[in-house]
Amino acid sequence: MRQALHGIPFVWYSFDDSDSRGVETMFERLLPHMRVNTIYDIDLNALKERGMRGIITDLDNTLVGAKEKLATPELVDWLNVVRDLGFKVVIVSNNNKTRVSAFAEPLDIPYIHAARKPANRAFRGALTVLDLPAEQTAVIGDQMMTDVLGGRRMGLHTILVSPISPGDEGIMTRFNRRLEKIALFRLRKKGLWPEEDRK
Numbered sequence: 038m039r040q041a042l043h044g045i046p047f048v049w050y051s052f053d054d055s056d057s058r059g060v061e062t063m064f065e066r067l068l069p070h071m072r073v074n075t076i077y078d079i080d081l082n083a084l085k086e087r088g089m090r091g092i093i094t095d096l097d098n099t100l101v102g103a104k105e106k107l108a109t110p111e112l113v114d115w116l117n118v119v120r121d122l123g124f125k126v127v128i129v130s131n132n133n134k135t136r137v138s139a140f141a142e143p144l145d146i147p148y149i150h151a152a153r154k155p156a157n158r159a160f161r162g163a164l165t166v167l168d169l170p171a172e173q174t175a176v177i178g179d180q181m182m183t184d185v186l187g188g189r190r191m192g193l194h195t196i197l198v199s200p201i202s203p204g205d206e207g208i209m210t211r212f213n214r215r216l217e218k219i220a221l222f223r224l225r226k227k228g229l230w231p232e233e234d235r236k
Contacts, residue, residue: 066189067181069197076198077115081122089194091167095178096130102202108144125167129159155187181217
């Protein structure tokens, strides 16, 4: 059974992207447009209806656990559905080429390794690979500090999933999780994070 985000099970939340002040605070930039438990909970048809045509996805703890070397049969089936619906896909990972290429190449999915998310460069490269504008592209990942922040800065539709295997995360990710806790506290205080996520 997969662990839900921060230990709390959930399926789907959609957040209002409007800001009456016309300005996003630093913490609001960490707020995803949508939250789901796993990639399998994403309503792909609804995503398509929103005008999305491309998907930029993280690898570790988003598609598979950080120590899983290859795609699971369930993931392969999901990717086939994604492609059948006409979505283009690219993997953007902060991990090294050996890890990312060994995973992506058997799936025939283009990838960008050592991405240094949330830096813009890798996201721009992904949009070039997809040959799509940001407003037609969604980014899926398990980290607010990398996937959500980077995606929002680029104008992408951000989808946050819960990490598949938090116990396998590296030092930098664990550091990012501490920052996430601070961000979540501030977002809850501002009433921007659903109360259902409270322990």
